[in-house]
Amino acid sequence: MGYTFTIDDVAFLRSRHGAKALETASMLDLSPSSMLADLGELRRRYPERDAAVVETVLCRRRGRAKLRDADDMLFGDDALQQSTASPVAAHRAAEIAARHPGAVVHDVTCSIGAEVIELSRAAGIRGVIGSDLDRVRLAMARHNLDVTGGRATFVAADALTPVSTADVVLADPARRSGTGRVFRLDQLTPPLLDVLTTYAGRPLAVKSAPGLDYRMLRDRFGFAGQVQMTSLDGSVREACLWTERDGEPGRRATVLRSQPDGTVRSFEVTDHDADDVAVGEVGDWLVDPDGAVVRAGLVRNYARRHGLWQLDPQIAYLTGDTVPDGERGFRVLEATGVTEKELRRRLASHDCGALEILVRGLDVDPDRLRKRLKPKGSRSLALVLTRIGRKGVGFVCAPGVRF
Incomplete structure (x- = not known):
């Protein structure tokens, strides 16, 4: 829970004195290591309003990635979220x-x-x-x-x-x-x-x-x-x-x-777009549709629009010979099984070091699997794990590229 603002806090922060307090606090580090000292200074200068000032500055810093006017706005943590x-x-x-x-x-x-x-x-x-x-x-x-x-x-x-x-x-x-x-x-x-x-x-x-x-x-x-x-x-x-x-x-x-x-x-x-797409073998590229498309249940509609096809009718990964403009694609290097022994061998043959793992349709934790595979090479790769029918399959790919 963040600080709970009062009407008096807001009135102070909107005043000329409050604006000066926010300007002063914004120049402070307000990091875990400096917080005690920073709070002490603000408490001496703005007694009873120091917590509101600090919370506002910290929320503004967090809010920059979300609100275009965050540096001038007033809000608490719950409201920001x-x-x-x-x-x-x-x-x-x-x-x-x-x-x-x-x-x-x-x-x-x-x-x-x-x-x-x-x-x-x-x-x-x-x-x-x-x-x-x-x-x-x-x-x-x-x-x-x-x-x-x-x-x-x-x-x-x-x-x-x-x-x-x-x-x-x-x-x-x-x-x-x-x-x-x-x-x-x-x-x-x-x-x-x-x-x-x-x-x-x-x-x-x-x-x-x-x-x-x-x-x-x-x-x-x-x-x-x-x-x-x-x-x-x-x-x-x-x-x-x-x-x-x-x-x-x-x-x-x-x-x-x-x-x-x-x-x-x-x-x-939209669901008014055509959705008749083929199911077939992997093409040159794998495409993981945007989450909004997946959540809306419009993977097939998206695939039809861009000339892609499915590996499995129940799986959201799509494949094709090209990648839609603005989307991220993974060039397929080879198919593989999904046992850790085989994955380790295949990745080593590609000199894999840094590894991004994407999973759909399988009960696999990407972070835990990456730790167990322990890739030690010099090449960055991506590993896409999914299922076709009831069979788990993997695809060793080049790193994702946005077109």
């Missing part, structure tokens, strides 16, 4: 603006305002409302909108008590409690099914954990909307449930990739 990464929030905001031009959008669980910031930046969105029961986070959200130049109306309100007639509603039920992460739909805050019921009949987007069992949601609870899995730079970030999407794909994978110039490249695969 649940906040939406800026590129993901910006992509959603742009989609809402394109589908609902001139809309007013209400984020009913706005927390520190990460989504609200991107909604306020999206051309075509007429107005933004943010509401939350946590008044401390609301105060942080007001600050965060101010420093990023955004405009929004904030209201203290329960997400399950509608307080606006906004054109589109956005919700992000909390997936953490006092005892850690929660996984059941009824343990979210507010419960997912209650959110869906409260805003039934209105365009609604609900952010959920990527491990959401959307099949159960459809089969047991009758959810008839769209499920969107989104990844950013190879990490699956969320599932988003969209209502009011009649006639559109039921499943969608959105893959976002940060570019060197600061832009974000994206592509999508």
Whole structure:
């Protein structure tokens, strides 16, 4: 658990004196070895607010990889963990603006305002409302909108008590409690099914954990909307449930990739794409589809689009003679069995040293296997382990290359 902020803490941090305190603390190391000395100095200069200052600076440092404006924002550790990464929030905001031009959008669980910031930046969105029961986070959200130049109306309100007639509603039920992460739909805050019921009949987007069992949601609870899995730079970030999407794909994978110039490249695969692909022998390359594609159950659709085929109809690894643009491929050097004796022999014959191990369909721990294989050569390689039918197979490959 991180530091628990108070309203007075936020008021101090937003003041001129607080801004100076944050500037002073940001120049300190604040590492485990220096923390006691650094805290002593801050406590002498800013008594009663030193913990809030330190927590803010440390959270800002951690938040740089996730929030584009982290260095100017206020948030605690829990809020940072649940906040939406800026590129993901910006992509959603742009989609809402394109589908609902001139809309007013209400984020009913706005927390520190990460989504609200991107909604306020999206051309075509007429107005933004943010509401939350946590008044401390609301105060942080007001600050965060101010420093990023955004405009929004904030209201203290329960997400399950509608307080606006906004054109589109956005919700992000909390997936953490006092005892850690929660996984059941009824343990979210507010419960997912209650959110869906409260805003039934209105365009609604609900952010959920990527491990959401959307099949159960459809089969047991009758959810008839769209499920969107989104990844950013190879990490699956969320599932988003969209209502009011009649006639559109039921499943969608959105893959976002940060570019060197600061832009974000994206592509999508949906269950409206064709999925008839062959199953055959390994080609020149192995491709491990992005996690969003796998989580959305769209591996075959992705394979068909790029001219790839499957090694086994139940396994997500794909193979082909080329690698899709922007994707990571492993050039196959040879096939092998999966006994440790054979793997050790085959890897030694390739002078293997550094080794990346990828596994699907087999009960193998890559880290433990790497330690037991003890490769001692000079060449970097990749080892892909999977099964075809009931048989375990391995492929010794060159290191992965992104095209």
